[in-house]
Amino acid sequence: MKVLILNGSPRKGGNTELLLEELGRGLREAGCDFRLIDLPSLQIHPCINCGHCEQHGQCIFKDDMEELYHLIPQCRRIIIGSPVYFYGVTAQAKAFIDRCQVLWSRKYLLGTPKGTEEHRGYLVSVAGTSGKKVFDGVRLTARYALDAMGCSYCDELLVRDVDQLGAILKHPEELERARELGRTICQPAPNS
Ligand SMILES: Cc1cc2nc3c(=O)[nH]c(=O)nc-3n(C[C@H](O)[C@H](O)[C@H](O)COP(=O)(O)O)c2cc1C
Numbered sequence: 001m002k003v004l005i006l007n008g009s010p011r012k013g014g015n016t017e018l019l020l021e022e023l024g025r026g027l028r029e030a031g032c033d034f035r036l037i038d039l040p041s042l043q044i045h046p047c048i049n050c051g052h053c054e055q056h057g058q059c060i061f062k063d064d065m066e067e068l069y070h071l072i073p074q075c076r077r078i079i080i081g082s083p084v085y086f087y088g089v090t091a092q093a094k095a096f097i098d099r100c101q102v103l104w105s106r107k108y109l110l111g112t113p114k115g116t117e118e119h120r121g122y123l124v125s126v127a128g129t130s131g132k133k134v135f136d137g138v139r140l141t142a143r144y145a146l147d148a149m150g151c152s153y154c155d156e157l158l159v160r161d162v163d164q165l166g167a168i169l170k171h172p173e174e175l176e177r178a179r180e181l182g183r184t185i186c187q188p189a190p191n192s
Pocket of ligand 1: 009011017126128134164165
């Protein structure tokens with residue numbers, strides 16, 4: 001099974017990265033192969049709403065999204081990781097998500113086959129504060145983006161009150177939750 005982890009945090013050794021690494025450890029323990037892609041290291045031109053993909057299902061920009069357009073439909077599990085930046089995802093994650101308009105167009109306008117129950121999506125996010133609604137924006141964005149990628153929104157791991165670099169290390173229970181999520185993510189969906 002192909003599992004794709006997309007890290008939207010630009011901070012090296014940051015809290016998102018540490019959680020995603022732990023999730024990867026859990027995946028490995030469960031015998032699942034995965035690919036972790038660091039979105040900030042890619043060249044992704046922002047979407048300009050030219051409408052080309054709505055007609056042709058392809059993007060006019062030939063950059064690192066080309067590989068992702070190829071990879072995403074092959075993946076049965078997709079994990080989006082991003083810290084909260086001003087109640088949303090990071091600019092790097094958002095650039096990637098906006099370019100998923102190609103996948104949205106293929107699915108909703110051009111009629112490519114939709115994902116199955118086995119196409120499942122997840123969100124991993126952290127925030128520096130403890131606000132009740134701090135993950136609302138990120139959750140909505142991730143849910144809609146995963147839908148464009150053909151995945152249903154299955155689970156989320158959200159950690160409040162982690163701000164400084166590596167602050168998540170003081171929360172071993174959250175790291176364990178990430179690892180446990182990794183261990184279980186590849187289990188087949190019920191009734192599949
Ligand atoms: C530009 C920017 C905007 C941020 N906006 C928020 C915010 O709206 N709410 C919040 O709780 N934390 C916010 N934070 C704090 C980050 O979510 C926090 O530092 C997080 O741990 C960073 O994750 P990382 O280590 O994976 O990069 C912001 C940080 C930055 C740099």
